[in-house]
Amino acid sequence: MATRKTVLITGAAGFLGSHLCDRFIKEDYKVIGMDNLITGDLRNIEHLFKLENFEFYNHDVSKFVYVPGELDYILHFASPASPIDYLKIPIQTLKVGSLGTHNLLGLARAKKARMLIASTSEVYGDPSVNPQPEEYWGNVNPVGPRGVYDEAKRFQEAITMAYHTFHGLETRIVRIFNTYGPRMRLNDGRVLPAFIGQALRGEPLTIFGDGSQTRSFCYVDDLVEGIYRLLHSDYAQPVNIGNPDEITIRQFGEEIIKLTGTDQKLISLPLPTDDPKQRRPDITKAKALLGWEPKVSRSEGLKITYEYFKSLPEKEILHKDFTYYNK
Ligand SMILES: NC(=O)c1ccc[n+]([C@@H]2O[C@H](COP(=O)([O-])OP(=O)(O)OC[C@H]3O[C@@H](n4cnc5c(N)ncnc54)[C@H](O)[C@@H]3O)[C@@H](O)[C@H]2O)c1
Numbered sequence: 006m007a008t009r010k011t012v013l014i015t016g017a018a019g020f021l022g023s024h025l026c027d028r029f030i031k032e033d034y035k036v037i038g039m040d041n042l043i044t045g046d047l048r049n050i051e052h053l054f055k056l057e058n059f060e061f062y063n064h065d066v067s068k069f070v071y072v073p074g075e076l077d078y079i080l081h082f083a084s085p086a087s088p089i090d091y092l093k094i095p096i097q098t099l100k101v102g103s104l105g106t107h108n109l110l111g112l113a114r115a116k117k118a119r120m121l122i123a124s125t126s127e128v129y130g131d132p133s134v135n136p137q138p139e140e141y142w143g144n145v146n147p148v149g150p151r152g153v154y155d156e157a158k159r160f161q162e163a164i165t166m167a168y169h170t171f172h173g174l175e176t177r178i179v180r181i182f183n184t185y186g187p188r189m190r191l192n193d194g195r196v197l198p199a200f201i202g203q204a205l206r207g208e209p210l211t212i213f214g215d216g217s218q219t220r221s222f223c224y225v226d227d228l229v230e231g232i233y234r235l236l237h238s239d240y241a242q243p244v245n246i247g248n249p250d251e252i253t254i255r256q257f258g259e260e261i262i263k264l265t266g267t268d269q270k271l272i273s274l275p276l277p278t279d280d281p282k283q284r285r286p287d288i289t290k291a292k293a294l295l296g297w298e299p300k301v302s303r304s305e306g307l308k309i310t311y312e313y314f315k316s317l318p319e320k321e322i323l324h325k326d327f328t329y330y331n332k
Contacts, residue, residue, distance in 0.1 A: 009033060009034060009035050009058065010034050010035070010077040010078065011034065011035040011036075011037065011074065011075055011076050011077050011078075012029050012034050012035070012036055012037070012076075012077065012078040012079070012080060013037045013039060013072060013076055013078070013079045013080070013109075013112075013118075014026055014029070014036060014037070014038050014039070014080045014082060015039045015040070015066050015079070015080070015081050015082055015083035015105070015109065016039075016040060016045065016081075016082035016083035016084065016123070017036075017038025017039060017040045017045070017050060017061065017082075018038065018040040018042055018045030018046055018047055018049050018050055019040065019044060019045040019046075019049070019082065019083075019086070020049070020086075020184075020186075020188045020189050020190070020225075021082055021086075021123070021181075021184065021225065021228070021229075022038070022040065022045070022049075022080075022082040022083070023045075023049035023050050023188055024186070024188065024225050024226075024229050025080060025082065025229060025232065026038055026050055026053060026059070027053075028229050028233060030053060030056065030058065030059060032233075033058070034058070035058045035059075035060075036053070036058065036059050036060070037059075037060045037061075037062065037072055037076075038050055038053070038059065038060070038061045038062070039061070039062045039064050039066060039070070039072075039083070040061075040062075040063065040064075040083065041063065041064060041065040041066070041083075042063065043065075043085065043094065043097065044085050044086070044087075044090050044190075044193070046190075049188050066081075066083050066101060066105040066108055066109060067097070067100040067101050067104045067105045067108070068108070069108060070108045070109060070111075070112050071112070072112070075116065076112070076113075076116040076118040077118055077119070078118055078119050078120070078121070078236060079109055079112065079113050079116075079118050079119070079120045079121070080120075080121050080123070080232075080236070081105070081106060081109050081120065081121070081122045081123060081161075082123045083101050083105060084098060084101045084102055084105075084123070084154075084157070084158075085097065085098045085101075085154070086125075086154075086193075087190075087193040087194045087195045088151065088154075088194050088195075088277075089192075089193060089194030090193065090194070091151075091153055091154040092150055092153075095153040096153075098153045098154055098157055099153050099156070099157045101157070102154075102157025102158055102160060102161045103157060103160050103161070103164070106122060106160075106161045106164055106165065107164060110164065110165065110168045110174065110176075113168075113174055113176075114168070114172055114174055118175075119175035119176070119177065119236070120165070120168075120174065120175070120176050120177070121176070121177040121178070121179060121232065121235065121236050122161055122162070122165050122176070122177070122178055122179070123179060123181060124158050124161060124162050124178050124179060124180045124181065124243060125154075125155075125158050125180060125181055125182075126180055126181065126182040126183070126245070126247065126284060126286065127145075127151065127154055127155045127158060127281075128143050128145070128155060128158050128159050128162065128180060129141055129143040129144070129145075129281075130143045130144040130145030130146065130151075130155060130279070130281065131144050131145075131146075131279055131280070131281045131282060132144055132281065132283060132284070135219075135283045135285055136249060136251075136285040136286055136287040137245070137284075137285065137286060137287055138245075138287040138289070138290075139180065139242065139243050139244065139245055139287075139290055143155075143159075145159065146279050149278055149279040150277075150278055150279065151278075151279050162178055162243065165178060166178075166241075169241050175241075176241050177235050177236055177238070177240070177241065177244075178241070178242070178243040178244070179231070179232055179235055179243070179244055179246050180243050180244065180245045180246070180247075180286075181223075181228060181246055181247065182221055182223055182245065182246070182247025182248070182284065182285075182286045183195075183197075183220050183221060183222050183223065183247065183284065184222070184223045184224070184225055184228045184247070185197045185198075185222050185223070185224065185225065185306065185307075185310055186224055186225030186226070186306065186309065186310055186313075187225070187309065187310060187313035188313070189310070191314055191317065191321060191322065192324065196220065196254060196257070197222065197257075197261075197310070198314065199211065200257070200258055200261040201261060201265065201310070201311060201314050202314070202322065203269065204261055204262065204264075204265035204267045204269055205265065205314065205315065205322050206322065206323060207267065207269070208269065209269050209270045209271065209272040210258045210261065210262065210269055210270075210271050210272070211271075211272055211273075211274055212254050212255055212258055212271050212272070212273050212274075213254070213273070213274050213275065213276050213277060213280060214273065214275070214276035214280070215255070215273065216253060216254040216255030216258065216271065216273065217253050217254075217255065217282075218253065218254050218276075218280060218281065218282045218283065218284075219251045219252060219253050219254070219282070219283045219284055219285065220251070220252065220254065220257065220284050221247055221248050221249055221250055221251045221252070221284055221285045221286060222248060222250075222252075222257075222303055222306070223246070223247045223248035223299055224248070224299065224301035224303075224305070224306030224309075225306075226301060227248065227299040227300055227301050228246055228247075230297065230300075231244075231246035231291060231295065231297045232246065234295040234296070234297050235291075235295055238294060238295055240294050244290050244291050244294065244295070245286040245287060245288055245290065245291060246286070246288070246291055246297070247285075247286035247288065247299075248286070248299040248303075249285055249286055249287070249288055250299075250302075250303060251283075251284075251285040252303070255271065258271045259271070260303070260307070261307075264304075264307055264308070264311055265311065
């Protein structure tokens with residue numbers, strides 16, 4: 006009988022981390038989740054606590070990280086990820102991308118584990134090419150409000166690549182484009198939960214600027230499949246994973262109004278500093294290297310996500326202010 010592989014997933018109580026835990030449990034791995042719950046929620050993984058092949062450590066990965074026993078893989082997904090989060094906790098954001106990544110690379114080296122890091126389309130900043138291929142170096146303002154996130158992620162890629170080239174560590178870098186699905190927080194400030202939350206509360210949907218800026222939304226199951234394939238590939242350079250189906254924010258708002266069967270209006274507020282005007286992944290590499298492309302259409306994915314948000318307790322839907330559940 007083959008021995009069970011062990012994977013450490015940081016950010017396990019968050020949106021993406023919890024879906025990754027589910028996937029690796031399904032593939033019969035031993036899963037060790039780690040999270041300090043700064044933006045995560047234990048409810049996302051509470052169904053796993055009864056399993057003998059799941060363990061959880063409540064720990065800040067910006068501090069020294071140790072886990073006993075063998076480790077085959079580390080997936081580093083811990084980081085504040087929405088603009089509201091990283092503007093509220095900028096230093097922790099910089100630390101988890103830099104010190105946290107350094108700690109986990111050290112652990113990966115000690116355990117001879119393969120490490121995959123969650124990078125982001127934000128490394129491209131406000132891009133001057135569309136769609137964005139991996140070869141594009143980006144247009145990032147290091148001292149703007151988004152710099153804490155974008156530069157943490159750029160540093161994270163740089164140090165990961167240095168461990169690969171200098172120490173020969175097995176590393177993988179996924180550049181994730183906007184992903185959505187159940188377990189997102191309704192109040193995390195990202196456009197999709199923001200629109201659905203506003204529709205559920207009967208409020209107008211807020212667009213920033215004239216709404217002509219574009220985004221491309223990937224359903225979480227598609228993303229998880231891409232990450233799973235990348236981890237098991239032999240490719241150490243960054244790979245974009247996202248859905249190239251691009252839409253303007255205004256059209257997206259109209260889609261949400263139709264989906265929720267409400268008759269809300271769109272209202273416009275001033276555009277925030279350094280807001281990217283266009284966002285669409287070039288997924289040529291993922292297709293060629295991993296045989297991957299997204300399968301879930303936006304209409305299908307949105308229906309599932311809307312049902313999830315509708316099923317939340319009413320007080321969460323009505324609660325508009327941003328909160329850290331555990332802080
Ligand atoms: N969701 C997306 O569309 C998207 C896009 C690009 C990149 N990413 C990346 O994917 C990862 C997960 O994002 P998400 O959307 O699931 O966000 P999330 O906020 O739901 O999850 C992040 C998790 O990390 C935990 N965390 C943060 N700092 C920590 C620390 N120092 N120690 C331990 N745990 C810590 C949080 O408590 C939370 O559970 C992040 O690295 C993010 O940058 C996400």
